[in-house]
Amino acid sequence: MRAFAHLLDRLSLTASRNAKLTLIEDFLRGTADPDRGYALAALTGALSFDAAKPAFIRKAVEARMDAQLFAWSYDYVGDLAETVALVWPAKPGANREPELSEVVEALKATSRAQAQALIEGWLDALDADGRWALLKLMTGGLRVGVSSRLAKQACANLGGVPIGEIEEVWHAIEPPYGDLFAWLEGRSERPSPDAPGRFRPVMLAQAIDEAVDFEKLKPADYAAEWKWDGIRVQAVSERGERRLYTRTGDDISATFPDVLEALDFEGALDGELLVMRGGAIASFGDLQQRLNRKTVDARLMAVHPAGIRAYDLLLDGQEDLRGLPFAQRRRRLEAFVDRLPTTRIDLSPLQSFETWEGLAALRADPPEGDPAIAEGLMLKRWDSVYEPGRPKGPWFKWKRDPHLVDAVLMYAQRGHGKRSSFYSDYTFGVWRQDETGDRKLTPVGKAYFGFTDEELKLIDKFVRDNTVERFGPVRSVRADLDFGLVFEVAFEGLQRSTRHKSGVAMRFPRINRIRWDKPAREADELSTLERMLD
Amino acid sequence: MSYPAVIKPQDLLCPKPGGLYCPPGDFYIDPVRPVDRAVITHGHSDHARAGHDTVLATPQTLAIMAERYGEDFARQRQAVAYGETVTHNGVEVSLVPAGHVLGSAQAVVRWKGLTIVVSGDYKRRRDPTCARFEPVPCDVFVTEATFGLPVFRHPDDKGEIAALLKSVEQFPERAHIVGAYALGKAQRVIALLREAGWDRTIHVHGAMERLNRLYEAHGVDLGPLAPATVERGKTGDFAGSIIVAPPSALADRWSRRFPDPVDCFASGWMRVRARARQRGVELPLIISDHADWDELTDTLSELRPGEVWITHGREEALERWCELEGIPARALRLVGYDEEDGE
Numbered sequence: 001m002r003a004f005a006h007l008l009d010r011l012s013l014t015a016s017r018n019a020k021l022t023l024i025e026d027f028l029r030g031t032a033d034p035d036r037g038y039a040l041a042a043l044t045g046a047l048s049f050d051a052a053k054p055a056f057i058r059k060a061v062e063a064r065m066d067a068q069l070f071a072w073s074y075d076y077v078g079d080l081a082e083t084v085a086l087v088w089p090a091k092p093g094a095n096r097e098p099e100l101s102e103v104v105e106a107l108k109a110t111s112r113a114q115a116q117a118l119i120e121g122w123l124d125a126l127d128a129d130g131r132w133a134l135l136k137l138m139t140g141g142l143r144v145g146v147s148s149r150l151a152k153q154a155c156a157n158l159g160g161v162p163i164g165e166i167e168e169v170w171h172a173i174e175p176p177y178g179d180l181f182a183w184l185e186g187r188s189e190r191p192s193p194d195a196p197g198r199f200r201p202v203m204l205a206q207a208i209d210e211a212v213d214f215e216k217l218k219p220a221d222y223a224a225e226w227k228w229d230g231i232r233v234q235a236v237s238e239r240g241e242r243r244l245y246t247r248t249g250d251d252i253s254a255t256f257p258d259v260l261e262a263l264d265f266e267g268a269l270d271g272e273l274l275v276m277r278g279g280a281i282a283s284f285g286d287l288q289q290r291l292n293r294k295t296v297d298a299r300l301m302a303v304h305p306a307g308i309r310a311y312d313l314l315l316d317g318q319e320d321l322r323g324l325p326f327a328q329r330r331r332r333l334e335a336f337v338d339r340l341p342t343t344r345i346d347l348s349p350l351q352s353f354e355t356w357e358g359l360a361a362l363r364a365d366p367p368e369g370d371p372a373i374a375e376g377l378m379l380k381r382w383d384s385v386y387e388p389g390r391p392k393g394p395w396f397k398w399k400r401d402p403h404l405v406d407a408v409l410m411y412a413q414r415g416h417g418k419r420s421s422f423y424s425d426y427t428f429g430v431w432r433q434d435e436t437g438d439r440k441l442t443p444v445g446k447a448y449f450g451f452t453d454e455e456l457k458l459i460d461k462f463v464r465d466n467t468v469e470r471f472g473p474v475r476s477v478r479a480d481l482d483f484g485l486v487f488e489v490a491f492e493g494l495q496r497s498t499r500h501k502s503g504v505a506m507r508f509p510r511i512n513r514i515r516w517d518k519p520a521r522e523a524d525e526l527s528t529l530e531r532m533l534d
Numbered sequence: 535m536s537y538p539a540v541i542k543p544q545d546l547l548c549p550k551p552g553g554l555y556c557p558p559g560d561f562y563i564d565p566v567r568p569v570d571r572a573v574i575t576h577g578h579s580d581h582a583r584a585g586h587d588t589v590l591a592t593p594q595t596l597a598i599m600a601e602r603y604g605e606d607f608a609r610q611r612q613a614v615a616y617g618e619t620v621t622h623n624g625v626e627v628s629l630v631p632a633g634h635v636l637g638s639a640q641a642v643v644r645w646k647g648l649t650i651v652v653s654g655d656y657k658r659r660r661d662p663t664c665a666r667f668e669p670v671p672c673d674v675f676v677t678e679a680t681f682g683l684p685v686f687r688h689p690d691d692k693g694e695i696a697a698l699l700k701s702v703e704q705f706p707e708r709a710h711i712v713g714a715y716a717l718g719k720a721q722r723v724i725a726l727l728r729e730a731g732w733d734r735t736i737h738v739h740g741a742m743e744r745l746n747r748l749y750e751a752h753g754v755d756l757g758p759l760a761p762a763t764v765e766r767g768k769t770g771d772f773a774g775s776i777i778v779a780p781p782s783a784l785a786d787r788w789s790r791r792f793p794d795p796v797d798c799f800a801s802g803w804m805r806v807r808a809r810a811r812q813r814g815v816e817l818p819l820i821i822s823d824h825a826d827w828d829e830l831t832d833t834l835s836e837l838r839p840g841e842v843w844i845t846h847g848r849e850e851a852l853e854r855w856c857e858l859e860g861i862p863a864r865a866l867r868l869v870g871y872d873e874e875d876g877e
Contacts, residue, residue: 023704082807083685128805421785421786
């Protein structure tokens with residue numbers, strides 16, 4: 001338990017992806033089976049305990065210490081699990097510290113009534129870090145900034161194998177993953193991925209470089225289709241198992257029962273998950289209402305019905321199509337979708353074109369309807385096989401040009417790791433007239449990339465030289481009509497938001513240019529942004 | 535006809551705006567403004583200020599004050615070694631180790647059979663850079679309460695140093711910068727690293743060099759140290775090294791000379807994750823020169839003084855604990871002592 005607790009502790013304060021990978025990989029290398037397997041399961045969200053409900057913890061701690069002292073402690077720390085972990089009185093002569101595997105196996109086997117005594121016994125035996133880890137484990141959701149993809153990448157690094165191979169076997173293996181580690185350490189064969197309904201690692205596109213790529217590419221070699229603004233999914237229905245996966249292999253079936261019900265076929269589709277009403281797609285904002293929910297109710301499904309716009313076929317019946325060229329897969333896909341008895345799955349149509357100029361014109365001026373809210377175009381070589389990862393050449397994405405606004409820097413926050421001494425996260429605002437007719441800045445977004453290291457130094461100096469107030473790691477920067485730093489901000493789309501004071505929220509905002517030359521009063525108005533709403 | 539006067543503790547020591555004052559002896563303990571006669575418990579700047587006429591302290595504390603404020607920090611110095619007693623206007627004063635930093639002392643004040651111990655800042659656990667706390671039976675124990683909440687339980691410092699050394703091993707391409715208060719904490723961290731077997735050169739921020747030399751002059755061996763300076767435009771030299779700097783330097787442009795630094799902070803505040811997160815600390819090291827909750831309460835249980843006075847920190851929780859234990863306690867609410875973010 002101790003090693004796992006230290007891992008969580010460090011991960012929770014580490015921002016850099018590479019540092020997190022190092023921490024996880026070192027842990028997996030230095031920890032024995034089955035503890036490391038259960039730790040991996042915890043990191044990938046594969047553990048849940050019905051017997052352990054955290055509600056009793058507060059009562060248990062108050063039985064051990066003065067309620068007033070506990071209340072002050074909770075007030076100071078702010079987080080219940082952390083407070084309990086810190087204040088739980090040490091019990092001399094308690095049992096030895098449990099291993100992670102003992103905890104997991106005991107919780108799985110126990111009833112709710114017995115779980116309480118077990119957990120209290122463990123809390124007595126563990127130190128503060130161990131108690132914190134135990135409480136995080138019980139309440140589910142470790143929240144240490146590790147995605148399941150990152151944990152799988154650490155496994156891939158451990159074994160020196162491509163992450164696609166881990167993803168491919170992932171849904172066929174179970175915690176504590178003894179067979180996985182045996183393979184990664186070269187002690188046995190790779191576990192068989194042949195579980196029905198498994199995930200197949202996806203093929204991704206490179207962003208096209210207009211200045212370089214087009215002159216080398218022949219229009220006749222490529223198919224073009226719209227790049228839809230939803231999320232990439234893989235819909236699998238195989239020998240009775242139906243699953244919906246994200247492009248990183250996270251199983252989101254439970255969030256989309258309406259889509260799952262429509263998977264009335266034998267095969268695996270690659271496509272875009274979208275909210276669709278009467279065959280027309282809705283904006284990404286509508287889809288967002290459905291994402292990241294553990295459960296979903298009938299009303300939500302009725303208001304935001306989800307469906308799939310299909311663009312590739314990986315498995316047709318029992319036949320694996322991934323080795324066929326795109327042209328053949330596309331013909332099989334068209335026939336496949338045509339046979340489906342549902343309107344929730346439709347086909348992403350191909351766009352015919354003769355020249356790159358002609359295609360550029362289409363991208364710049366898409367027709368009314370669905371294409372008008374597409375993110376841009378996809379180009380796929382007719383002869384491309386379905387190859388996991390992001391190979392250079394066969395597929396390209398050609399996004400629409402971003403929206404641009406000029407906004408004024410309002411707040412800056414210190415970054416992490418290499419950037420920890422730099423003010424590198426910027427909140428910027430645009431002008432809005434208040435009730436009295438005065439022009440005031442209202443924050444509209446936050447960005448922390450898009451500039452070079454040299455530019456970062458200059459902005460950092462500007463922030464330090466023009467600080468008005470400090471709140472912890474955040475500084476507010478002088479920004480008024482007569483003085484301020486203007487950023488040209490690029491973003492992909494804009495939605496209404498009740499969470500932001502300005503009423504709008506940007507997608508993928510980044511700093512496009514720093515306008516040292518532009519007076520703050522000439523930055524954009526909120527009304528300009530409102531006209532860009534999706 | 536007269537009754538024998540009953541001496542109340544307030545007759546011997548009482549809080550005044552300038553600090554804790556002794557009327558019969560006419561002196562202050564750790565005054566926050568210039569006074570004629572001051573007894574100083576230890577060298578941290580909120581307890582030891584310049585500008586008093588006469589200062590009574592341990593020789594180490596006097597040396598620290600001279601180093602920080604210059605030789606003219608007071609008109610007259612009176613050095614009192616641990617265990618030595620001086621009498622002033624009939625009031626006996628002796629200094630007993632407090633275990634906080636080099637030279638730190640509890641001021642034991644005796645008058646007409648009444649004993650008050652002003653502990654200053656203190657800790658109970660072992661520290662290779664200073665003498666260990668000695669409990670003195672007393673009628674009134676005056677305690678700090680910097681970490682006076684049950685959430686503050688400092689772990690064994692060996693484990694914290696081990697976590698630092700493990701991180702250095704895991705990230706050999708990065709520099710580890712340990713934020714540590716320049717007086718006491720910095721030298722303790724360095725000494726603990728030496729005890730853990732780290733014998734490589736430790737790089738230190740310029741602001742610490744004089745105090746490091748002072749510690750070494752007082753017999754604390756810090757091993758090979760070097761200034762954390764670089765030639766213009768170079769960074770790579772510090773990969774894999776440990777650098778000790780004042781906490782404020784972590785966020786400062788100063789730290790940019792090091793390759794992808796891991797920010798570490800040696801402080802009792804690091805026990806609470808939100809505090810670490812707030813400061814952007816990647817590796818918190820829970821190493822404190824103040825007593826934690828258990829040390830504070832265990833000390834009171836051990837001494838069982840007739841009364842407890844709490845000078846500064848989180849008084850209400852410690853007061854509550856005393857109430858539950860049936861020990862009369864009151865908060866003095868002295869102002870001018872930092873909660874000291876850097877400790």
